[in-house]
Structures are given as structure tokens and as C-alpha cells.
Amino acid sequence: MKRTRAFYFSLAFTLLVCAFLVIPIIMSMTAGVTVNYFQGVKSGLTLRWIIEVWELYSETIFLSLMISIACLAVTLVLGIPTAYVLAKKSGRVARIIEEFLVLPIAIPGLAIALALIIMYGGFRDFRSSWGFILVGHVLYTLPFMVRSVLAVLSSIDFKTLEEGAASLGAGFWTRFFTVILPNIRSGILAGSLMVITLSIGEFNLTWMMHTPLTKTLPVGLADAYASMRIEVGSAYTLIFFVMILPLLAAMQAYGNPKPKNRKEILTDKLKPLSLRNK
Amino acid sequence: MLNRENPYLIILALPTFIVFTAFFILPIAKLVAIGGSGPNGMAEYLTFITKARYLESLISTVLLSASVTLVALLVASISGIFLERNRFFGRSFLISVLTFPLAFPGVVIGFLIIMIGGRQGIVGAVSNALTGDRWVFAYSMMGLFVGYLYFSIPRVILTIMAATEKFDIALEEAARSLGANRWQVIRDIIIPQLFPGLIASGAICFATAMGAFGTAFTLATNIDVLPMVIYTEFTLNANMATAAALSLVLGLVTWIALYISRSFAGAGVAAAG
Numbered sequence: 001m002k003r004t005r006a007f008y009f010s011l012a013f014t015l016l017v018c019a020f021l022v023i024p025i026i027m028s029m030t031a032g033v034t035v036n037y038f039q040g041v042k043s044g045l046t047l048r049w050i051i052e053v054w055e056l057y058s059e060t061i062f063l064s065l066m067i068s069i070a071c072l073a074v075t076l077v078l079g080i081p082t083a084y085v086l087a088k089k090s091g092r093v094a095r096i097i098e099e100f101l102v103l104p105i106a107i108p109g110l111a112i113a114l115a116l117i118i119m120y121g122g123f124r125d126f127r128s129s130w131g132f133i134l135v136g137h138v139l140y141t142l143p144f145m146v147r148s149v150l151a152v153l154s155s156i157d158f159k160t161l162e163e164g165a166a167s168l169g170a171g172f173w174t175r176f177f178t179v180i181l182p183n184i185r186s187g188i189l190a191g192s193l194m195v196i197t198l199s200i201g202e203f204n205l206t207w208m209m210h211t212p213l214t215k216t217l218p219v220g221l222a223d224a225y226a227s228m229r230i231e232v233g234s235a236y237t238l239i240f241f242v243m244i245l246p247l248l249a250a251m252q253a254y255g256n257p258k259p260k261n262r263k264e265i266l267t268d269k270l271k272p273l274s275l276r277n278k
Numbered sequence: 279m280l281n282r283e284n285p286y287l288i289i290l291a292l293p294t295f296i297v298f299t300a301f302f303i304l305p306i307a308k309l310v311a312i313g314g315s316g317p318n319g320m321a322e323y324l325t326f327i328t329k330a331r332y333l334e335s336l337i338s339t340v341l342l343s344a345s346v347t348l349v350a351l352l353v354a355s356i357s358g359i360f361l362e363r364n365r366f367f368g369r370s371f372l373i374s375v376l377t378f379p380l381a382f383p384g385v386v387i388g389f390l391i392i393m394i395g396g397r398q399g400i401v402g403a404v405s406n407a408l409t410g411d412r413w414v415f416a417y418s419m420m421g422l423f424v425g426y427l428y429f430s431i432p433r434v435i436l437t438i439m440a441a442t443e444k445f446d447i448a449l450e451e452a453a454r455s456l457g458a459n460r461w462q463v464i465r466d467i468i469i470p471q472l473f474p475g476l477i478a479s480g481a482i483c484f485a486t487a488m489g490a491f492g493t494a495f496t497l498a499t500n501i502d503v504l505p506m507v508i509y510t511e512f513t514l515n516a517n518m519a520t521a522a523a524l525s526l527v528l529g530l531v532t533w534i535a536l537y538i539s540r541s542f543a544g545a546g547v548a549a550a551g
Contacts, residue, residue: 006460010360017357017431018375024390025378027400031393038398078297081290088287101294104302106533108489110508111525115305118312118518135301142294172286201383203492208512218383218492225389225496230398237386244381251381252374 025241032235049235053224057236060220061243067130067216068199071137075195078138079145080188084180086146087153101146104139109204112139116209130214136205141198145191152187153180186254193251200244217243309522316519323523332524335502338419340531342503343487346423347480350430351438354479355472358438373439380432384492391425391497392416417497425493433486434479441475474542481539485532504528 032050036043082101086094104112116136121127158180165179181188203218210219217240224233314320326332361373379387395401395416405413415421450467458466469476491505498506504524512521 007360007364010356010364011366014357014360014372014376017353018372021379021428021431022375023400024393027393028390078294082294085287085291088283100303101298102536103533106485106536107306107529108491108505108525108532110489110491110505111309111522111529112302112306114508114512114521114525115309116301118522119305119308138297139302142298172283176290197381201381201386203383203385203495204489207491207495208509218385221383221389222385222492222495225385225392230392233389237389240386248378248381249374252377 028234028237029241030234031231032238034231034234037230037234049231050239052232053236053239056232057215057217057220057224060215060217061239063130063214064200064217067134067137068196070134071141071199072192072195074134074138075142075145076188076192079142079191080149080181080184082142083146083149083153083187084176087150087158098146102143105143109136109140109202110208112136113205113208128211128213133206133209133214133216136209137199137202140202140205141195144194144198148191148194149184149187152184156183158183190251190255193247193255197244197247197251200247310526312518313522313526314519316517316523318519322519323527325520325523326527331502332507335504335507336527338502339488339504342419342422342426343484346426346430346487347483350427350434350483351476351480353427354431354434354438355476358435359442359468359472361435362439362442376435377432379429382429384429384490384494385496386492387425387429388493388496390428391421391493395421395424417499419501421497422494422501422503425497426487426490429490429493430483430487434483437475437479437482438472441472445471478539478542481535481542485535485539488535489528489532 030041031037033045033047034041034043035046035048086098113136116132117127120132120135126132161179161183162175165175170179201218202216203222206216206219207222210216215223221233221236221240224236228236313322316322318325321328326336357376361369361376382390393399395414397412397414399414399416402412402414405411415424445468449471450463453463453467489505491509494501494503494506495509505528508521508524508528511517511524
């Protein structure tokens with residue numbers, strides 16, 4: 001295709017948008033290793049701020065990792081069976097349950113955190129443990145797990161697979177564990193990446209629910225932005241980026257499960273022949 | 279087969295049902311009750327209309343979210359259609375860059391806006407060099423607008439690209455061969471085809487902006503956007519009833535927006551931040 005003026009205009013525009021998104025990221029990463037941000041990079045590079053962040057806030061990083069892994073475990077145990085049941089039952093009740101499950105995404109974290117504090121704040125031991133934050137994270141991430149698994153389930157003909165297995169004498173649990181689970185791996189993987197990423201970055205709920213002893217990474221970040229010098233905040237942000245980057249890269253690679261059925265493979269083959277100027 | 283399986287399905291769904299009831303439905307029900315338990319009773323839910331401060335904050339939050347949504351849709355449409363239609367070197371890198379901020383928490387986005395428009399930000403440095411005037415906008419409504427735009431563009435762009443993929447190229451070619459110019463094609467062919475996608479992603483964008491707390495928390499120390507008002511009522515004034523009522527009204531607004539989005543697009547896209 002010949003490059004028109006419109007092409008170069010759109011390209012320039014898109015590059016501008018990218019610059020808007022990327023420049024502050026690069027600035028904050030640089031600031032995190034600069035001796036004096038006010039004087040700029042010429043003041044020299046240092047790991048001093050990173051070390052300072054590590055000494056002050058490493059606990060928040062470990063807590064965030066721990067909560068996200070626990071959150072993943074819980075959402076796997078709860079989410080996969082729920083998605084399966086929702087895929088099997090197509091009636092009105094199933095749709096209403098689905099609508100309910102999505103509510104924690106729709107209702108602002110602030111409101112959910114308030115509700116949990118009002119209801120369970122009185123249970124002191126629970127309130128001051130990281131389990132309290134875990135509950136919030138599970139509510140918030142569960143819909144994403146259910147949805148990823150559900151998306152794959154509705155794209156494969158799992159009922160035929162199950163009937164085949166059943167006709168060979170496989171009972172319900174055998175079918176669930178040996179036929180269904182292996183076939184929805186891609187959805188489970190996509191959902192897991194989503195859950196971990198969202199849990200590590202969750203702030204809205206966590207800020208309301210945390211106690212001085214249960215600070216997660218984003219809570220620590222907010223803390224550092226408010227009370228530390230800009231280099232420390234930047235170094236902390238740098239650590240966060242380094243943690244989240246591999247997850248995001250993995251999400252780009254596996255986040256959009258497109259299980260190939262015969263029709264799709266066919267259209268893929270036909271694509272170069274079609275008129276699309278891709 | 280299905281009826282015999284029902285007991286198994288109930289066993290599978292039971293854990294989620296218990297957890298969800300105990301930690302979501304009951305607490306939210308209690309929140310509704312608390313919202314109506316203040317000195318004003320259920321009338322607390324009407325304070326939006328009766329108290330000028332809340333009404334103003336609701337209006338400014340809605341205006342902010344709506345304008346962010348419009349600009350995000352425009353920006354994302356131009357770039358999204360461009361990236362979906364053209365194949366060139368570095369394309370997938372640009373897409374990665376544009377979707378990278380999806381997973382940033384609101385506080386980090388607030389901090390990035392400080393990097394752009396704060397006292398030591400890049401815009402201030404450039405404007406200082408050019409005009410001798412340091413332009414600082416991070417802590418104003420403008421800063422919030424830019425911050426909300428920052429997290430909205432990546433969300434919208436993915437939906438726009440998905441919608442563009444389904445376009446019928448033949449329609450455009452027909453229009454062109456009939457002599458339509460570029461603007462006529464955009465107005466009569468592209469926008470109508472994109473419309474469901476625009477509504478769907480716009481609603482998600484709007485809902486996310488309404489409830490955004492992290493970004494506002496970092497930037498809006500002096501601005502009364504709704505999530506900040508709720509937070510202040512709860513922490514500083516310990517005014518449970520108002521905080522509960524306001525957050526439920528906010529939840530209702532975002533839920534309606536997301537409901538519209540899903541009825542237009544089927545499956546929704548991630549709403550976080």
C-alpha cells in the first residue's frame with residue numbers, strides 16, 4: 001500500500017501519544033538513579049535511592065507478592081469451578097449470578113472497602129492481618145479469572161468432549177479434572193496473569209483496608225510520594241516497574257487466548273487472499 | 279445428563295457462593311443500611327441534591343469524567359484505527375507501549391503526572407526555558423484531566439482496535455469509488471461502524487474515571503472529586519453515614535455506565551485503576 005499523507009499524519013499523532021505515555025515513565029526511572037533530580041543526570045548516577053527504598057520498604061514488596069500469590073490460589077479454586085458451572089448453565093439464574101460476580105469491578109473499591117470495614121472491622125485479629133486485604137483483592141480479581149476461563153469454555157465445544165468421555169465411562173470428577181481442565185489451560189493462564197498483576201497494583205481497596213503493619217507496595221508508594229524526596233519515590237516506582245514488566249510482557253503474549261477451532265484455522269489461511277489491506 | 283449433574287455443579291459453585299455472600303453481599307447490604315442510619319435517615323441518599331458541596335463535587339466529577347472520555351475516544355480512535363489498518367516496522371512495539379500503562383495503579387499515574395506537570399516537571403522546565411514562566415498544572419483540575427487521560431487511552435485503544443478489525447472494508451471502497459472524499463467516508467462509513475465500540479469503551483472509560491481514587495489521591499489535594507470527598511468524610515470527619523451513602527450513589531452511577539457498555543459490546547474490558 002502506498003503511504004499517503006494521512007498515514008504519516010496518523011503515525012506522527014500515534015508517536016505523540018506514545019511519547020505522552022512513555023516520557024514520564026522514563027523520567028521517573030531516571031530520577032530513581034540520579035544523585036540529585038533537581039540538578040539532573042549530570043549530578044551523577046547512584047543506586048543509593050534504590051538501597052534506601054529497599055531498607056525502608058522491602059516488606060511492602062514481599063507482602064504484595066505474598067498477597068498476590070495467595071489471591072491467585074483462592075481465585076483459581078473459586079473461579080475455575082464457577083466459570084464451569086456458568087458455562088454449563090445458560091439459564092436466567094446463571095446470567096444474574098454472572099452480573100453479581102462482576103459487581104465488585106463496577107462498584108468503586110472505596111465502597112467495597114468501606115463495606116468490609118463496617119462489617120468485619122470489629123474482628124480485631126482479622127482486621128489487622130493481611131488476610132483482610134486478601135479478601136478485598138479476591139473480590140476484585142475473581143471476576144477477571146471467571147471471565148477468562150468462561151471465554152475459553154464458550155469457545156470450545158466442551159459438551160461434546162464431555163459426552164465422549166462419559167460414553168467411555170468417565171465419571172463427573174474424572175471429566176472435570178482430565179478433560180475440562182487441560183482444555184481450558186490458556187484461559188487459566190490468562191486469568192492468572194491478570195489476577196497477579198491486578199493484585200500487585202491494587203490501591204483503591206488496599207489504601208482503606210491496610211494497617212501500619214499490613215502495607216502493600218502501592219500503599220508504600222503513596223506513602224513515599226507524600227513524605228519522601230522525589231528520588232526515593234522514583235526509585236520505588238522503578239522497582240515497581242521492574243516487577244510488573246515481565247507480567248505485562250507475559251500478558252501480551254498469553255493474555256488473549258484464542259483457541260483455534262477448525263473454522264478459525266481456515267479463515268487464517270484465507271486471510272492473505274482477502275481484500276483487507278492489512 | 280444435566281439433571282443428574284446438578285448436585286455436582288452445586289458443590290462446585292458453593293465455595294464461591296459462600297465467600298461472595300459473606301464478604302460482598304452482606305457487607306454491601308450493611309453499607310446500604312448504614313447509609314440510611316445517620317441523623318437524616320434514608321434522606322442521606324438525597325444529600326447529593328440538598329447539600330451544595332456534594333452536588334458540586336458530583337457535577338465536577340461527572341464533567342471531568344465525561345470530557346476525559348470524549349478526548350480519550352478521539353485520541354484512541356485515530357491511533358487505534360491507524361494501528362489496526364497498517365502494517366509497518368515497529369507497529370507491535372507501539373501497541374505494547376500504548377497498552378503498557380494498563381496495569382499501573384492510580385497512585386503511580388498520579389506520580390507520573392507530577393513528573394510531567396509538577397514543580398520539577400518537564401513541562402515546567404520547557405516553559406521556563408521558553409518563556410521564563412514555570413507552568414505547573416499537576417495539582418489542578420488540568421493535572422487530574424491529564425492523569426485520567428493517561429489511564430484511559432490504553433483501555434479505550436484496545437476496544438477500538440478490536441472493533442476496527444470487524445470493519446467491512448468493502449463499504450469504504452464502495453463509498454470511495456462513488457466519489458466520497460475522506461471526511462465523507464469518516465462521517466458516513468467509519469463512525470457509524472465504530473459507534474457500538476465507541477459507546478462500549480466510552481462507558482467503561484467514564485465509569486473508571488468516576489471511581490478513580492489513586493490518581494486523585496496523589497494529585498487532588500485541593501479538588502473535590504467525589505472519591506476524595508468520600509475518603510475525607512470517612513477518615514477525617516468519621517462520617518460513616520454520608521461516606522456510605524455517597525459511595526453507594528457513586529457505585530450506582532458506575533454500574534449503570536458499565537451496564538450500558540455491556541449491552542452494547544457483549545463482553546466488557548478490564549475496568550481497573
